[in-house]
Amino acid sequence: MELHEWLDNKVPSIARELTEINREHFDTENSIGFKGRDRIVKVLESFRLALFPGIYDQKKMDEVRLNMAVSNNLRKAAVDLRDMVEKVLVYNNEKQCPTDARECADKIVMDLLNKFPEIRKMIQSDIQAAYNGDPAAVSLEEILLSYPSIQAVCTHRIAHELYKMDVKIIPRIMSEHAHDLTGIDIHPGATIGHSFFIDHGTGVVIGETCTIGNHVKVYQGVTLGALSFPLDEQGNPIKGIKRHPDIEDNVVIYAGATILGGKTKIGHDSILGSNIWLTHSIVPYSRVYNSQPSPNISSSKAVAIEYEI
Numbered sequence: 001m002e003l004h005e006w007l008d009n010k011v012p013s014i015a016r017e018l019t020e021i022n023r024e025h026f027d028t029e030n031s032i033g034f035k036g037r038d039r040i041v042k043v044l045e046s047f048r049l050a051l052f053p054g055i056y057d058q059k060k061m062d063e064v065r066l067n068m069a070v071s072n073n074l075r076k077a078a079v080d081l082r083d084m085v086e087k088v089l090v091y092n093n094e095k096q097c098p099t100d101a102r103e104c105a106d107k108i109v110m111d112l113l114n115k116f117p118e119i120r121k122m123i124q125s126d127i128q129a130a131y132n133g134d135p136a137a138v139s140l141e142e143i144l145l146s147y148p149s150i151q152a153v154c155t156h157r158i159a160h161e162l163y164k165m166d167v168k169i170i171p172r173i174m175s176e177h178a179h180d181l182t183g184i185d186i187h188p189g190a191t192i193g194h195s196f197f198i199d200h201g202t203g204v205v206i207g208e209t210c211t212i213g214n215h216v217k218v219y220q221g222v223t224l225g226a227l228s229f230p231l232d233e234q235g236n237p238i239k240g241i242k243r244h245p246d247i248e249d250n251v252v253i254y255a256g257a258t259i260l261g262g263k264t265k266i267g268h269d270s271i272l273g274s275n276i277w278l279t280h281s282i283v284p285y286s287r288v289y290n291s292q293p294s295p296n297i298s299s300s301k302a303v304a305i306e307y308e309i
Helices: 003-025 031-049 061-089 099-116 117-131 140-146 148-164 169-182 301-306
Strands: 195-199 217-219 223-225 258-260
Touching: 031 061, 031 117, 031 148, 031 169, 061 099, 061 169, 099 148, 099 169, 117 140, 117 148, 117 195, 140 169, 148 169
Parallel strands: 195 217, 223 258
Antiparallel strands: none
């Protein structure tokens, strides 16, 4: 049987089977879908333009045009986001709406945009923390335009506010987009104080129920995660419980450290060294390090003499 004949005879039945399988698991009529996911990414881009007016624009503008550009970006993003929020509310058949999904979506978007001045101030504190915490940084603009942690944390500041409004799929898409771009995985449910800096950033994981205080600095490869999950009677993970650690103010966590558990609290002004593994709380002003390794080093006699070994 040739391919064209097989396609004519077999593909319709395969298509029907795929459609039936998909319909069993997803409300395709009300799902935001992959195109909706792409619209959410564009909403983030418009929000970034609005949060940093004149920085991302290619043309120099006077104050009037600048304000118009910010307004236009906010308007466009707000309408697109409202449509996505409405779909999520309908898809989830939310009971939280006192009226209809459109009115609830309008309120959620208005509440979010009202928080933008405060979000912008928080992001500025993160930029300043990066500048203060990295001797290689030469300007605030360098940090804004090139540091992956700022892109990840900026996205998180927006996503977290939406997450608190209980339209969880949209902030999760936002956070995973930032994760894809930066290698930094911050769940939108995590609560993070001001002046937060992730140095280098690659491989950082911050779990949903984690809380982080003010002036916290984290290096690459740090995991703020959960221990084994408690299960219900059907063997499924129990959701909605505290699973991730609390990090108090002025804590520094060096590369590769792993801190696990919902009952684990890292006291303020503590320093956690590289590659440690913690599943219990520590008091403020603690210093936690692994024992210094004792590597075996061998070299030729000539090299040893040259380097005065």
